[in-house]
Amino acid sequence: MAWHLTIGQQAQAQARAQQAKEGNKKENSSKKGGSGGGAILHVNNYRHGIPEAKCKMSKNPNFPSTIKPGFVIRTKSAQAGADSFVIEAKLSARVYMVKNQKTDKFCALKIEPYYNEGDVKQLKRDVFILLEAAKQDARFNQHYPKLISKGRVSDHFNYLIYTLCDYNLDDLREKVIKSDFSAQTAARLSMQAFQAVHDMHTLGYLHRNIAPSKFMIGLENPTLIYLGGFSTAYHYKRKDGKESPSPRQLYKMAKTRFLPRAYHRFKDFSRFDDMESWLYTSVDFFGRKLLPWFDNMDESQIVANKERFFFDACKF
DSSP states (O other), X not given: OOOOOOHHHHHHHHHHHHHHXXXXXXXXHHHHTTTOOOOTTOGGGSGGGSOOOOOOOOOOTTSOSXXXXXXXXXXXXXXXXXXXXXXXXXXXXXXXXXXXXXXXXXXXXXXXXXXXXXXXXXXXXXHHHHHHHHHXXXXXXXXXXXXXXXXXXXXXXXXXXXXXXXXXXXXXXXXXXXXXXXXXXXXXXXXXXXXXXHHHHHTTEEOSOOOGGGEEEESSOTTOEEEOXXXXXXXXXXXXXXXXXXXXOOOOOSOOTTSXXXXXXXXXXXXXXXXXXXXXXXXXXXXXXXXXXXXXXXXXXXXXXHHHHHHXXXXX
16 A cells, blocks of 8 residues: 655655754764863763774574583594593583593583674683693793683584683672681782782783682682683783783773773773772772772762772772
8 A cells, every 4th residue: 555645744754854864963973072081080081971892793503502411522632532521510601510521520611602703702812811821830820720622613612621610709708608808818819819910911911800700719729719701801912022002992891890990081901900900809808898889880980989099098
């Protein structure tokens, strides 16, 4: 059935279309000019005033949402007598607990889509960091999980098998001990966390998301913590020994309590910013309420409190 518009209706439709075009132009112009200078507490200096980097996702139909227990993963040289691993349980969205069928030891399995256009490949970054850490002296790689195996299940997913760890420090405090750490424990955790961050900088990488949840308790040695969460890591040290600035297009993070002020200002990250996050993390070890800002606050409040922490801390 054909619909016929009257002259008045056509005029109204044209007017609405013109208004929509003008609205889009205003919106685009405001986005282009939204990151100007100004006082540190100006809202346009924060990340919600700056367009975020976009990632075009196209889901790989072969990527499994869940791998059922009993699924066996064999390494490339399995025919030559290498180990095979069987899925035991799912730990998180892309992390599983697996069992080495030869040694009966439990390990962690991390997977990502074999091919997913636009998806950021994170396992390659994890592999590079763990391989570089393995080359270091034992004194400078003890806070990294051991890389056991890596490979690919054709047309489905890439995988990384590494040392299985226990609770991260955030979950340990929230779900197990259900209270703050003792002062002695907090001091030890703080020193080990400092060493882990220092060791990562020695490898030439910035972590860019240091927080209590990124440190995990070891299973074989529960007095040792391991650093993880390398999805935001960046290799800043070039082959000529010089440093290259980290990319500014860091995706908007859901939790910003331990992120440095450079994140809110949309500035390049440096080793100093990792140490700033370590400082927030160390204070949090001594008491969850010692940092007077939380993730549910407005971003302007969070930044204002972080500034006061450095320049007027006596008022906390």
